[in-house]
Amino acid sequence: MLSVEGLRSKYGRIEVLHGITLEVHSGEIVTLVGANGAGKTTLLRCLSGVQPVSQGTIHFRGENLTGTAPHTRVCQGLLQSPEGRQIFTNLSVEENLRLGAYRYRDERVEKDMQEAYALFPILREKRNLPAGGLSGGQQQMLAIARALMGRPICLLLDEPSLGLAPILVDQILDTVKSLKEMGVTVFVVEQNAFAALSIADRGYVMETGQIIMAAPAQDLLADDRVREAYLGV
Amino acid sequence: MSELLQFVFSGLTVGAVYALVALGFTIIYNASEVVNFSQGEFVMLGGMLTVFIFEAGLPLWGAAFLAIFITALVGVLLNKLAIEPARGASVVNLIIITIGASIFLRGLAQIIFDKQLHRYPSFSGDDPLHIAGATLLPQSIWVMFGAAFVFAGLYAFFTRTLTGKAILATANNRLAARLVGINTNFIMALSFGLSAAVGATAGVLVTPITLTSYDIGVMLALKGFAAAMLGGMGNPFGALVGGLFIGLIEATTAGYLTSEYKDAAAFIVILLTLFVMPQGLFGAKSMERV
Numbered sequence: 001m002l003s004v005e006g007l008r009s010k011y012g013r014i015e016v017l018h019g020i021t022l023e024v025h026s027g028e029i030v031t032l033v034g035a036n037g038a039g040k041t042t043l044l045r046c047l048s049g050v051q052p053v054s055q056g057t058i059h060f061r062g063e064n065l066t067g068t069a070p071h072t073r074v075c076q077g078l079l080q081s082p083e084g085r086q087i088f089t090n091l092s093v094e095e096n097l098r099l100g101a102y103r104y105r106d107e108r109v110e111k112d113m114q115e116a117y118a119l120f121p122i123l124r125e126k127r128n129l130p131a132g133g134l135s136g137g138q139q140q141m142l143a144i145a146r147a148l149m150g151r152p153i154c155l156l157l158d159e160p161s162l163g164l165a166p167i168l169v170d171q172i173l174d175t176v177k178s179l180k181e182m183g184v185t186v187f188v189v190e191q192n193a194f195a196a197l198s199i200a201d202r203g204y205v206m207e208t209g210q211i212i213m214a215a216p217a218q219d220l221l222a223d224d225r226v227r228e229a230y231l232g233v
Numbered sequence: 234m235s236e237l238l239q240f241v242f243s244g245l246t247v248g249a250v251y252a253l254v255a256l257g258f259t260i261i262y263n264a265s266e267v268v269n270f271s272q273g274e275f276v277m278l279g280g281m282l283t284v285f286i287f288e289a290g291l292p293l294w295g296a297a298f299l300a301i302f303i304t305a306l307v308g309v310l311l312n313k314l315a316i317e318p319a320r321g322a323s324v325v326n327l328i329i330i331t332i333g334a335s336i337f338l339r340g341l342a343q344i345i346f347d348k349q350l351h352r353y354p355s356f357s358g359d360d361p362l363h364i365a366g367a368t369l370l371p372q373s374i375w376v377m378f379g380a381a382f383v384f385a386g387l388y389a390f391f392t393r394t395l396t397g398k399a400i401l402a403t404a405n406n407r408l409a410a411r412l413v414g415i416n417t418n419f420i421m422a423l424s425f426g427l428s429a430a431v432g433a434t435a436g437v438l439v440t441p442i443t444l445t446s447y448d449i450g451v452m453l454a455l456k457g458f459a460a461a462m463l464g465g466m467g468n469p470f471g472a473l474v475g476g477l478f479i480g481l482i483e484a485t486t487a488g489y490l491t492s493e494y495k496d497a498a499a500f501i502v503i504l505l506t507l508f509v510m511p512q513g514l515f516g517a518k519s520m521e522r523v
Contacts, residue, residue, distance in 0.1 A: 050411050074414030086409040088402045099402050102395065103414045150413060 001026040001185055002047070002078070002154055007056035009046050016042050018209045019056065024154065029176065029186045031217065033193035033230055034206035040189040041083050043206075044158050047187075048080045049073050060154070075103055077153030083162065083189075085139040087146065089132030093123055096131050096142055100149030109149070116145040119175060137168040144175065148184075155179065157188040161195055173199050193230035197221045205230070235366025240488040241481065242364075246373040246442065248480020249380035250276070253435035254457025255464060255472035256384070257428040262467050263404040264424035267327045271311065271335035273454025274342070275429040278304040279436025280445030281342055284351040293353060301433040307338070308429025312422050335450065342447040355441040372441045379438040383431055384473055391469075400424060404467075452496065456483075459499040463506050465513030474514060478502075 002024040009017040016039045024030045034040050045051035047058060049070040057066045060078050088096050097116055101109045117124035120141040126134060131142055140160060147155055157176065161169040169192065177199050179186055190196035197203050197217045205213040205226060213220065220226045254272055261269040282300035287293055315330050322330075356375050361368040391397040403410040403420045411417055435453075436445065443449070460479045464471025479499050487495040506513060 048412055050408060069416065069418075070411040071414040071416045074412070080412050082409065082412055086406055086412070088405045088409060090405050091398065091401060095398055095402075098395065099398060099410075099415070100413050102399060105395070146413065 001061055002187065003059045004043075004047070005057050005059075007043070007046060007058065008054045009042055009051055010054055011042075015054070016209050017046070020206075020209075020211055022204055022211060022214070024185060024187050026185055027180065027183065028202065029180050029188065029200045031193075031196040031200035031203045032187070032189045032206055033191070033196055033203060033220075033226075035230070036191060037208075038206045039209040040206055041158055044080060044082075044156050044187075044189055047073075047078070047156055071103075074150055077151065078156070079147045079150040079152035079154070080156040081143045081147035081158065081160065083158035085136075085143045087131045087134075087139050087142050090130055092128050093131050093134070093142060094127040096146050097123075097127075097149050100146035101151070103150070108151075112149050112151070116148060119148075119178075120145055137164050140164060140168075140172065144172070148179075152184050154185040154187065157186060159189060159191060161190060161192045169195055193226070194221070236488065237485075238365055238367040240484040242367055242369050242373060244481035244484030245477060246370075246376050246439075246480070247483060248477035249377050250435045250439045250443075250453070250476070251456045251460045251479050252473045252476025253380050253383060253431055254453050255460035255476045256387070256469060257432045257435075258457060258461040259467060259469050259472045260387075260400075260424050260428040260431065262461075264400055264421055265316075265327070266324050267316070267331065268458070268466070269425075269428065270328065270331045270454055270458075271338055271450075272428065272432055272457060273450030273452070274335050274338040275304050275308060275432030275450075276436040276439075276453050277342060277445060277447065277450040278307060278338070278429075279433025280440035280449070281346050281351065281436075281447065282433075283437050283440065284353055284445065285346060287353050293356070296353075297437045300437060301430050304433035304436075305426040305430040308425040308427075309422050311429075312425035316421070316425070317418065335454065339447055339450065346447060348447060350444045350446045352441055352444045370442060372438075376438045376442070379434065383434055384469070387427075387431070387469065396423070456499045459503040459506075461513075463502055463513055465515040468513070468515040471513055471515035 004020055004022050007017055007020040008015060020043055032040055042051055046053050049068060053066055057064060059065065060076060065073055088099065097113050101112060122138055123142060123145060134142060144160060160172045164172065173195055176186055176188060188196055197220055200217040203215065203217045203220045204211050254276060257272045257275060258268060261267055279300050282303055283296045286296035286299050311334055315334050316327060319327060319330060355372040357371040359370065361370055391401060399415045400420055403415060403417050407417060456479060460475035461472050463478060464475030479502055482498045482502060483495050486498040
């Protein structure tokens with residue numbers, strides 16, 4: 001569904017992605033784990049088209065997306081819930097959700113919004129408040145819900161558990177699993193490798209701009225090197 | 234007392250124009266953090282185009298609408314030809330580009346039109362209304378209500394429509410806006426067009442009172458900038474209050490002191506704003522970065 005080949009990207013003259021190749025199949029949850037600064041967020045930004053690619057290609061559902069504008073990728077169903085939440089702080093929660101479905105003006109928008117509220121009831125409670133006033137966990141829920149409003153075929157999730165209390169991490173992970181049941185393909189980037197690998201089908205390990213391992217999630221969980229470097233055991 | 238009322242009337246009239254110019258600054262600043270110094274030229278184009286289209290034989294209202302439309306187009310082109318190609322440049326560079334654009338537009342107006350002062354008839358005649366010993370021109374009422382109408386319209390646009398909210402969203406968080414599929418280039422073009430249309434509307438409304446010529450934009454841009462700074466750059470409500478305040482200060486300075494110092498009033502306000510509260514009256518909230 002999503003295939004990346006030989007992707008390179010740089011900030012100024014410094015190359016941060018040195019030829020990334022990976023594949024996400026339809027209906028999978030695939031995770032990318034790696035330390036802070038490995039280039040995970042940069043990779044997702046390249047996938048969404050908000051970070052220039054200097055070499056390599058991105059194909060999504062058979063189409064070459066390399067170099068296309070971010071909004072065309074959103075139209076194709078490739079959505080991202082970005083790191084650091086990146087919500088619209090001075091708009092209300094409901095306006096944030098509505099803008100998530102910016103490309104759409106049909107009845108399904110209202111239905112999707114009710115579904116988002118069903119998924120995260122706290123957002124319904126706070127729907128008329130400025131999103132900037134939400135707690136970290138609530139902002140994270142809003143960022144995910146907003147991405148879901150865009151009717152993703154493939155959802156890119158950047159650090160969904162970052163800075164969340166453990167109970168919230170579990171809730172977010174459950175949500176990701178339920179997305180899979182809804183037929184959404186998920187590519188999730190996480191520093192919390194154990195959490196991510198425990199819900200994923202397959203995983204990639206990234207280190208300083210390169211993929212160093214690719215294997216089924218269970219194998220990575222059992223791998224000594226991964227356990228030592230990323231799982232802290 | 235009637236004297237003060239007279240100054241208030243004239244202050245509110247010019248103030249409404251400054252408020253519209255400040256609002257033009259605000260729209261573009263919000264979408265891009267660029268202070269567009271060719272804002273005054275949009276006002277000039279609104280008035281000048283109306284003059285020449287009217288003299289070419291169109292009815293006044295037709296000329297006015299066409300002038301606003303053409304100016305909006307100029308705004309879109311300015312973004313397309315001068316701002317968009319410089320994407321990635323620093324905000325200061327973009328501001329310098331807008332100063333260049335303002336000089337260019339002024340020069341172009343000098344060639345296409347001429348260097349004379351122009352006016353066209355007031356919309357509802359020139360018989361002044363007498364209110365409590367002061368006089369009020371019907372055109373002044375047009376200016377004030379026109380400005381109020383533009384503000385109300387923009388308020389509705391920004392709070393009620395998805396496109397308006399997309400502009401606010403882009404201003405608030407550009408990265409997030411791109412990630413939800415908002416075409417931020419389109420939003421930029423839209424804000425330049427909108428801002429130019431607002432400026433042109435100010436020009437159309439005020440020309441029968443103040444007359445127009447190719448170079449009126451310079452002073453208007455500076456006064457409007459002062460108004461926007463006073464109100465807090467980026468805040469539409471601040472633009473309104475700042476504009477009216479500068480207009481009133483100017484009118485009372487001209488009335489009670491001397492009209493020679495009238496223009497200085499606005500600049501003293503800029504200096505005081507920058508020294509005492511650089512964020513302006515209502516700017517604190519808009520400066521918040523999360």
